[in-house]
Amino acid sequence: xxxxxxxxxxxxxxxxxxxxxxxxxxxxxxxxxxxxxxxxxxxxxxxxxxxxxxxxxxxxxxxxxxxxxxxxxxxxxxxxxxxxxxxxxxxxxxxxxxxxxxxxxxxxxxxxxxxxxxxxxxxxxxxxxxxxxxxxxxxxxxxxxxxxxxxxxxxxxxxxxxxxxxxxxxxxxxxxxxxxxxxxxxxxxxxxxxxxxxxxxxxxxxxxxxxxxxxxxxxxxxxxxxxxxxxxxxxxxxxxxxxxxxxxxxxxxxxxxxxxxxxxxxxxxxxxxxxxxxx
Numbered sequence: 719x720x721x722x723x724x725x726x727x728x729x730x731x732x733x734x735x736x737x738x739x740x741x742x743x744x745x746x747x748x749x750x751x752x753x754x755x756x757x758x759x760x761x762x763x764x765x766x767x768x769x770x771x772x773x774x775x776x777x778x779x780x781x782x783x784x785x786x787x788x789x790x791x792x793x794x795x796x797x798x799x800x801x802x803x804x805x806x807x808x809x810x811x812x813x814x815x816x817x818x819x820x821x822x823x824x825x826x827x828x829x830x831x832x833x834x835x836x837x838x839x840x841x842x843x844x845x846x847x848x849x850x851x852x853x854x855x856x857x858x859x860x861x862x863x864x865x866x867x868x869x870x871x872x873x874x875x876x877x878x879x880x881x882x883x884x885x886x887x888x889x890x891x892x893x894x895x896x897x898x899x900x901x902x903x904x905x906x907x908x909x910x911x912x913x914x915x916x917x918x919x920x921x922x923x924x925x926x927x928x929x930x931x932x933x934x935x936x937x938x939x940x941x942x943x944x945x946x947x948x949x950x951x952x953x954x955x956x957x958x959x960x961x962x963x964x965x966x967x968x969x970x971x972x973x974x975x976x977x978x979x980x981x982x983x984x985x986x987x988x989x990x991x992x993x994x995x996x997x
Contacts, residue, residue, distance in 0.1 A: 719778055720803045720806070721742045726738060726793070727794070731793055732792065733793075734790055735790065740946065750945060752766075756914065762847060762851045763851055763913070763943055780813045780816060780817075781812055846973075846979065850978075850979070854968075864891050864892065865881065867881075868881050869977065873977065876896050876897070877894065878893075878894055879893070879895075880894065890908075890925070890932075893932075896935075905932075906936070908936070912941050915942055916943045916945040917942055918945055922944075922951040926957060935960070936959070936961070938961070939963040939968060942965055943964050
């Protein structure tokens with residue numbers, strides 16, 4: 719929790735999940751082998767570090783030290799700015815008591831595991847993400863995943879999207895043209911990779927070597943995550959740029975475009991008692 723708070727302070731008081739993750743890794747100097755460890759490979763692409771940070775965000779938000787917007791930006795609250803660091807034991811006691819009070823029917827369902835964590839998912843780990851990850855990594859073959867990527871790019875505004883993947887082509891799975899506001903366009907080469915863990919920097923270097931001289935930009939889409947070294951390699955100065963889309967971003971994009979993800983809007987009606995008292 720406290721490394722997360724320190725990360726947000728260094729980021730100016732607010733940041734995206736990716737920015738917070740990278741800053742915590744930098745502050746704590748977490749080694750690559752730890753960053754590559756997955757929390758539950760059978761259920762999601764989330765690393766253990768990302769999972770624990772998701773729990774930290776959930777607890778700190780409920781305690782009133784963090785707030786988040788609909789755009790996925792997290793920020794320190796005024797309450798957080800008044801303290802040097804959080805009393806984590808107090809945060810845990812408060813939030814667990816709050817959860818029991820709000821949902822008494824769930825008592826007895828939580829199972830404690832080592833290090834004091836609870837065998838449940840944080841607020842951000844939604845069931846649909848787990849199911850989608852299973853489908854993408856276990857049920858779709860490589861060619862079907864390539865067609866899904868092709869459809870995703872077309873729905874996102876790309877034109878002339880082709881799947882061209884073949885053995886010996888340096889990992890290039892397809893190409894397309896990205897149109898920007900109808901005036902500008904970029905030739906893009908993409909690779910879509912079903913992956914359980916973190917994509918290493920070597921995979922990014924190999925992809926860049928295959929795309930040099932053939933496109934303006936590269937796009938690497940995976941069901942997994944990218945190691946910090948891979949992220950640095952993708953944005954290395956002087957090298958052709960490569961945009962990265964990890965499993966969570968892929969899931970969000972499929973949801974936004976309604977590709978295999980259905981959303982139901984549920985109306986919630988409440989009574990404003992204070993309004994009546996003012997009559």
